Amino acid sequence: MNAIRMLFLTVAGLLMLGIYLTGFDKAHWFLYVPPAMLAFAALTGICPGLMLWRRLGFRDEAFCESSRAP
Numbered sequence: 001m002n003a004i005r006m007l008f009l010t011v012a013g014l015l016m017l018g019i020y021l022t023g024f025d026k027a028h029w030f031l032y033v034p035p036a037m038l039a040f041a042a043l044t045g046i047c048p049g050l051m052l053w054r055r056l057g058f059r060d061e062a063f064c065e066s067s068r069a070p
Contacts, residue, residue, distance in 0.1 A: 005042045012038035 012035040019027045019035075041047035 005045060008038040008047070009042035011043065012036075 015031070015038070019031055037048055041049075053055040
């Protein structure tokens with residue numbers, strides 16, 4: 001498992017922990033969508049959110065071209 005997939009899994013776990021501490025009966029149903037999408041991305045390697053932002057024209061590079069090593 002690479003670092004980005006582990007990051008997705010960690011964020012999903014932290015969101016679920018926050019929902020658990022709030023109370024499953026008190027949390028709105030929409031709060032379950034981000035951890036579900038992040039867990040899906042971590043397990044499959046397919047990130048629906050990243051695919052959406054790419055189609056909207058955003059670049060997914062972490063660094064600009066000037067900071068890359070030759």
